[in-house]
Amino acid sequence: MLGSGLAARYPPRRRRLGAALLVGTAVVDLAALVAAVIDLRRGATADWSHGLAALYTGFSVAFGPLLVRWADQRFAHRFAGGPPPVAPPKYGAARARYEWTLWLRAVVASAISAALLFAAIRPVDDAERTATLSGTLGVLPKVVIFWGVVALTYTVFPNDAKVLD
Template structure:
């Protein structure tokens, strides 16, 4: 952070990302605790609606920072990536957390683990990768908006997007494509458990 400040970058956005990440988990946990531990489903639902609001605050603050002369850089790209990942994976994460809280506090069934082999595993890995692709798409769209707001000096914003694209490509080859082309046999799965 000191190096960023010395390079002319205001650490405001970085601090905001950290605050929003903490707020995301606090709001999520508060909503689930209210819903199940306190048996207040209305309050819990209202708190869970606040989860995406945390992300919206981050994006608006980044846009305002750039519009008012903030130095564009990786922290702005990181904010766009954070929002993309949160929107793409957030509903899945909230559903999984909700199922675990229902199991723990309301006597609900134990949530199923993600499938480990067969076509179900392939479908799961493709669904997760599509979420990753959606996160990249949303992050790139937000970066484009920040690029348009910030002017030509914001070329640096795209460096982080290229890294995200590389991660998305590696994920594609390493999981869904590999499991589709070379599906693990049920016997291989059982041998791995021994």
């Protein structure tokens, strides 16, 4: 949907169609989540795809606008003569702030994903059928901690242009 939205938006200059397709990315996320919940409610045993639907939705909500902006800038530059894409800061405090902002998005994404996983586990109320979802919950704190360590390294050991150039 993202590629279709960008392709419709730039070369043929169909901005409304492109915007509708870009909004459709969220609809596809929601449809995958609804399908996973319906499958579980009908008696299926959770597998990796059920957990992935919750993770994908959480990370799509938190990172989706950033991802669309990133892709849009590159697509506009490459196919529509737009300005060069804006690069994230490379050095110092600006880079540390950027990394902490991404970490905060990861926290939000993990919280949304955890809420969705709990919402899928609770109504089923069968630990055996939802064991995979419970295992997926255990991954979320690790993601947040790892991302935090990355952000912390940019804070504690900030690089400057002189060292890296």
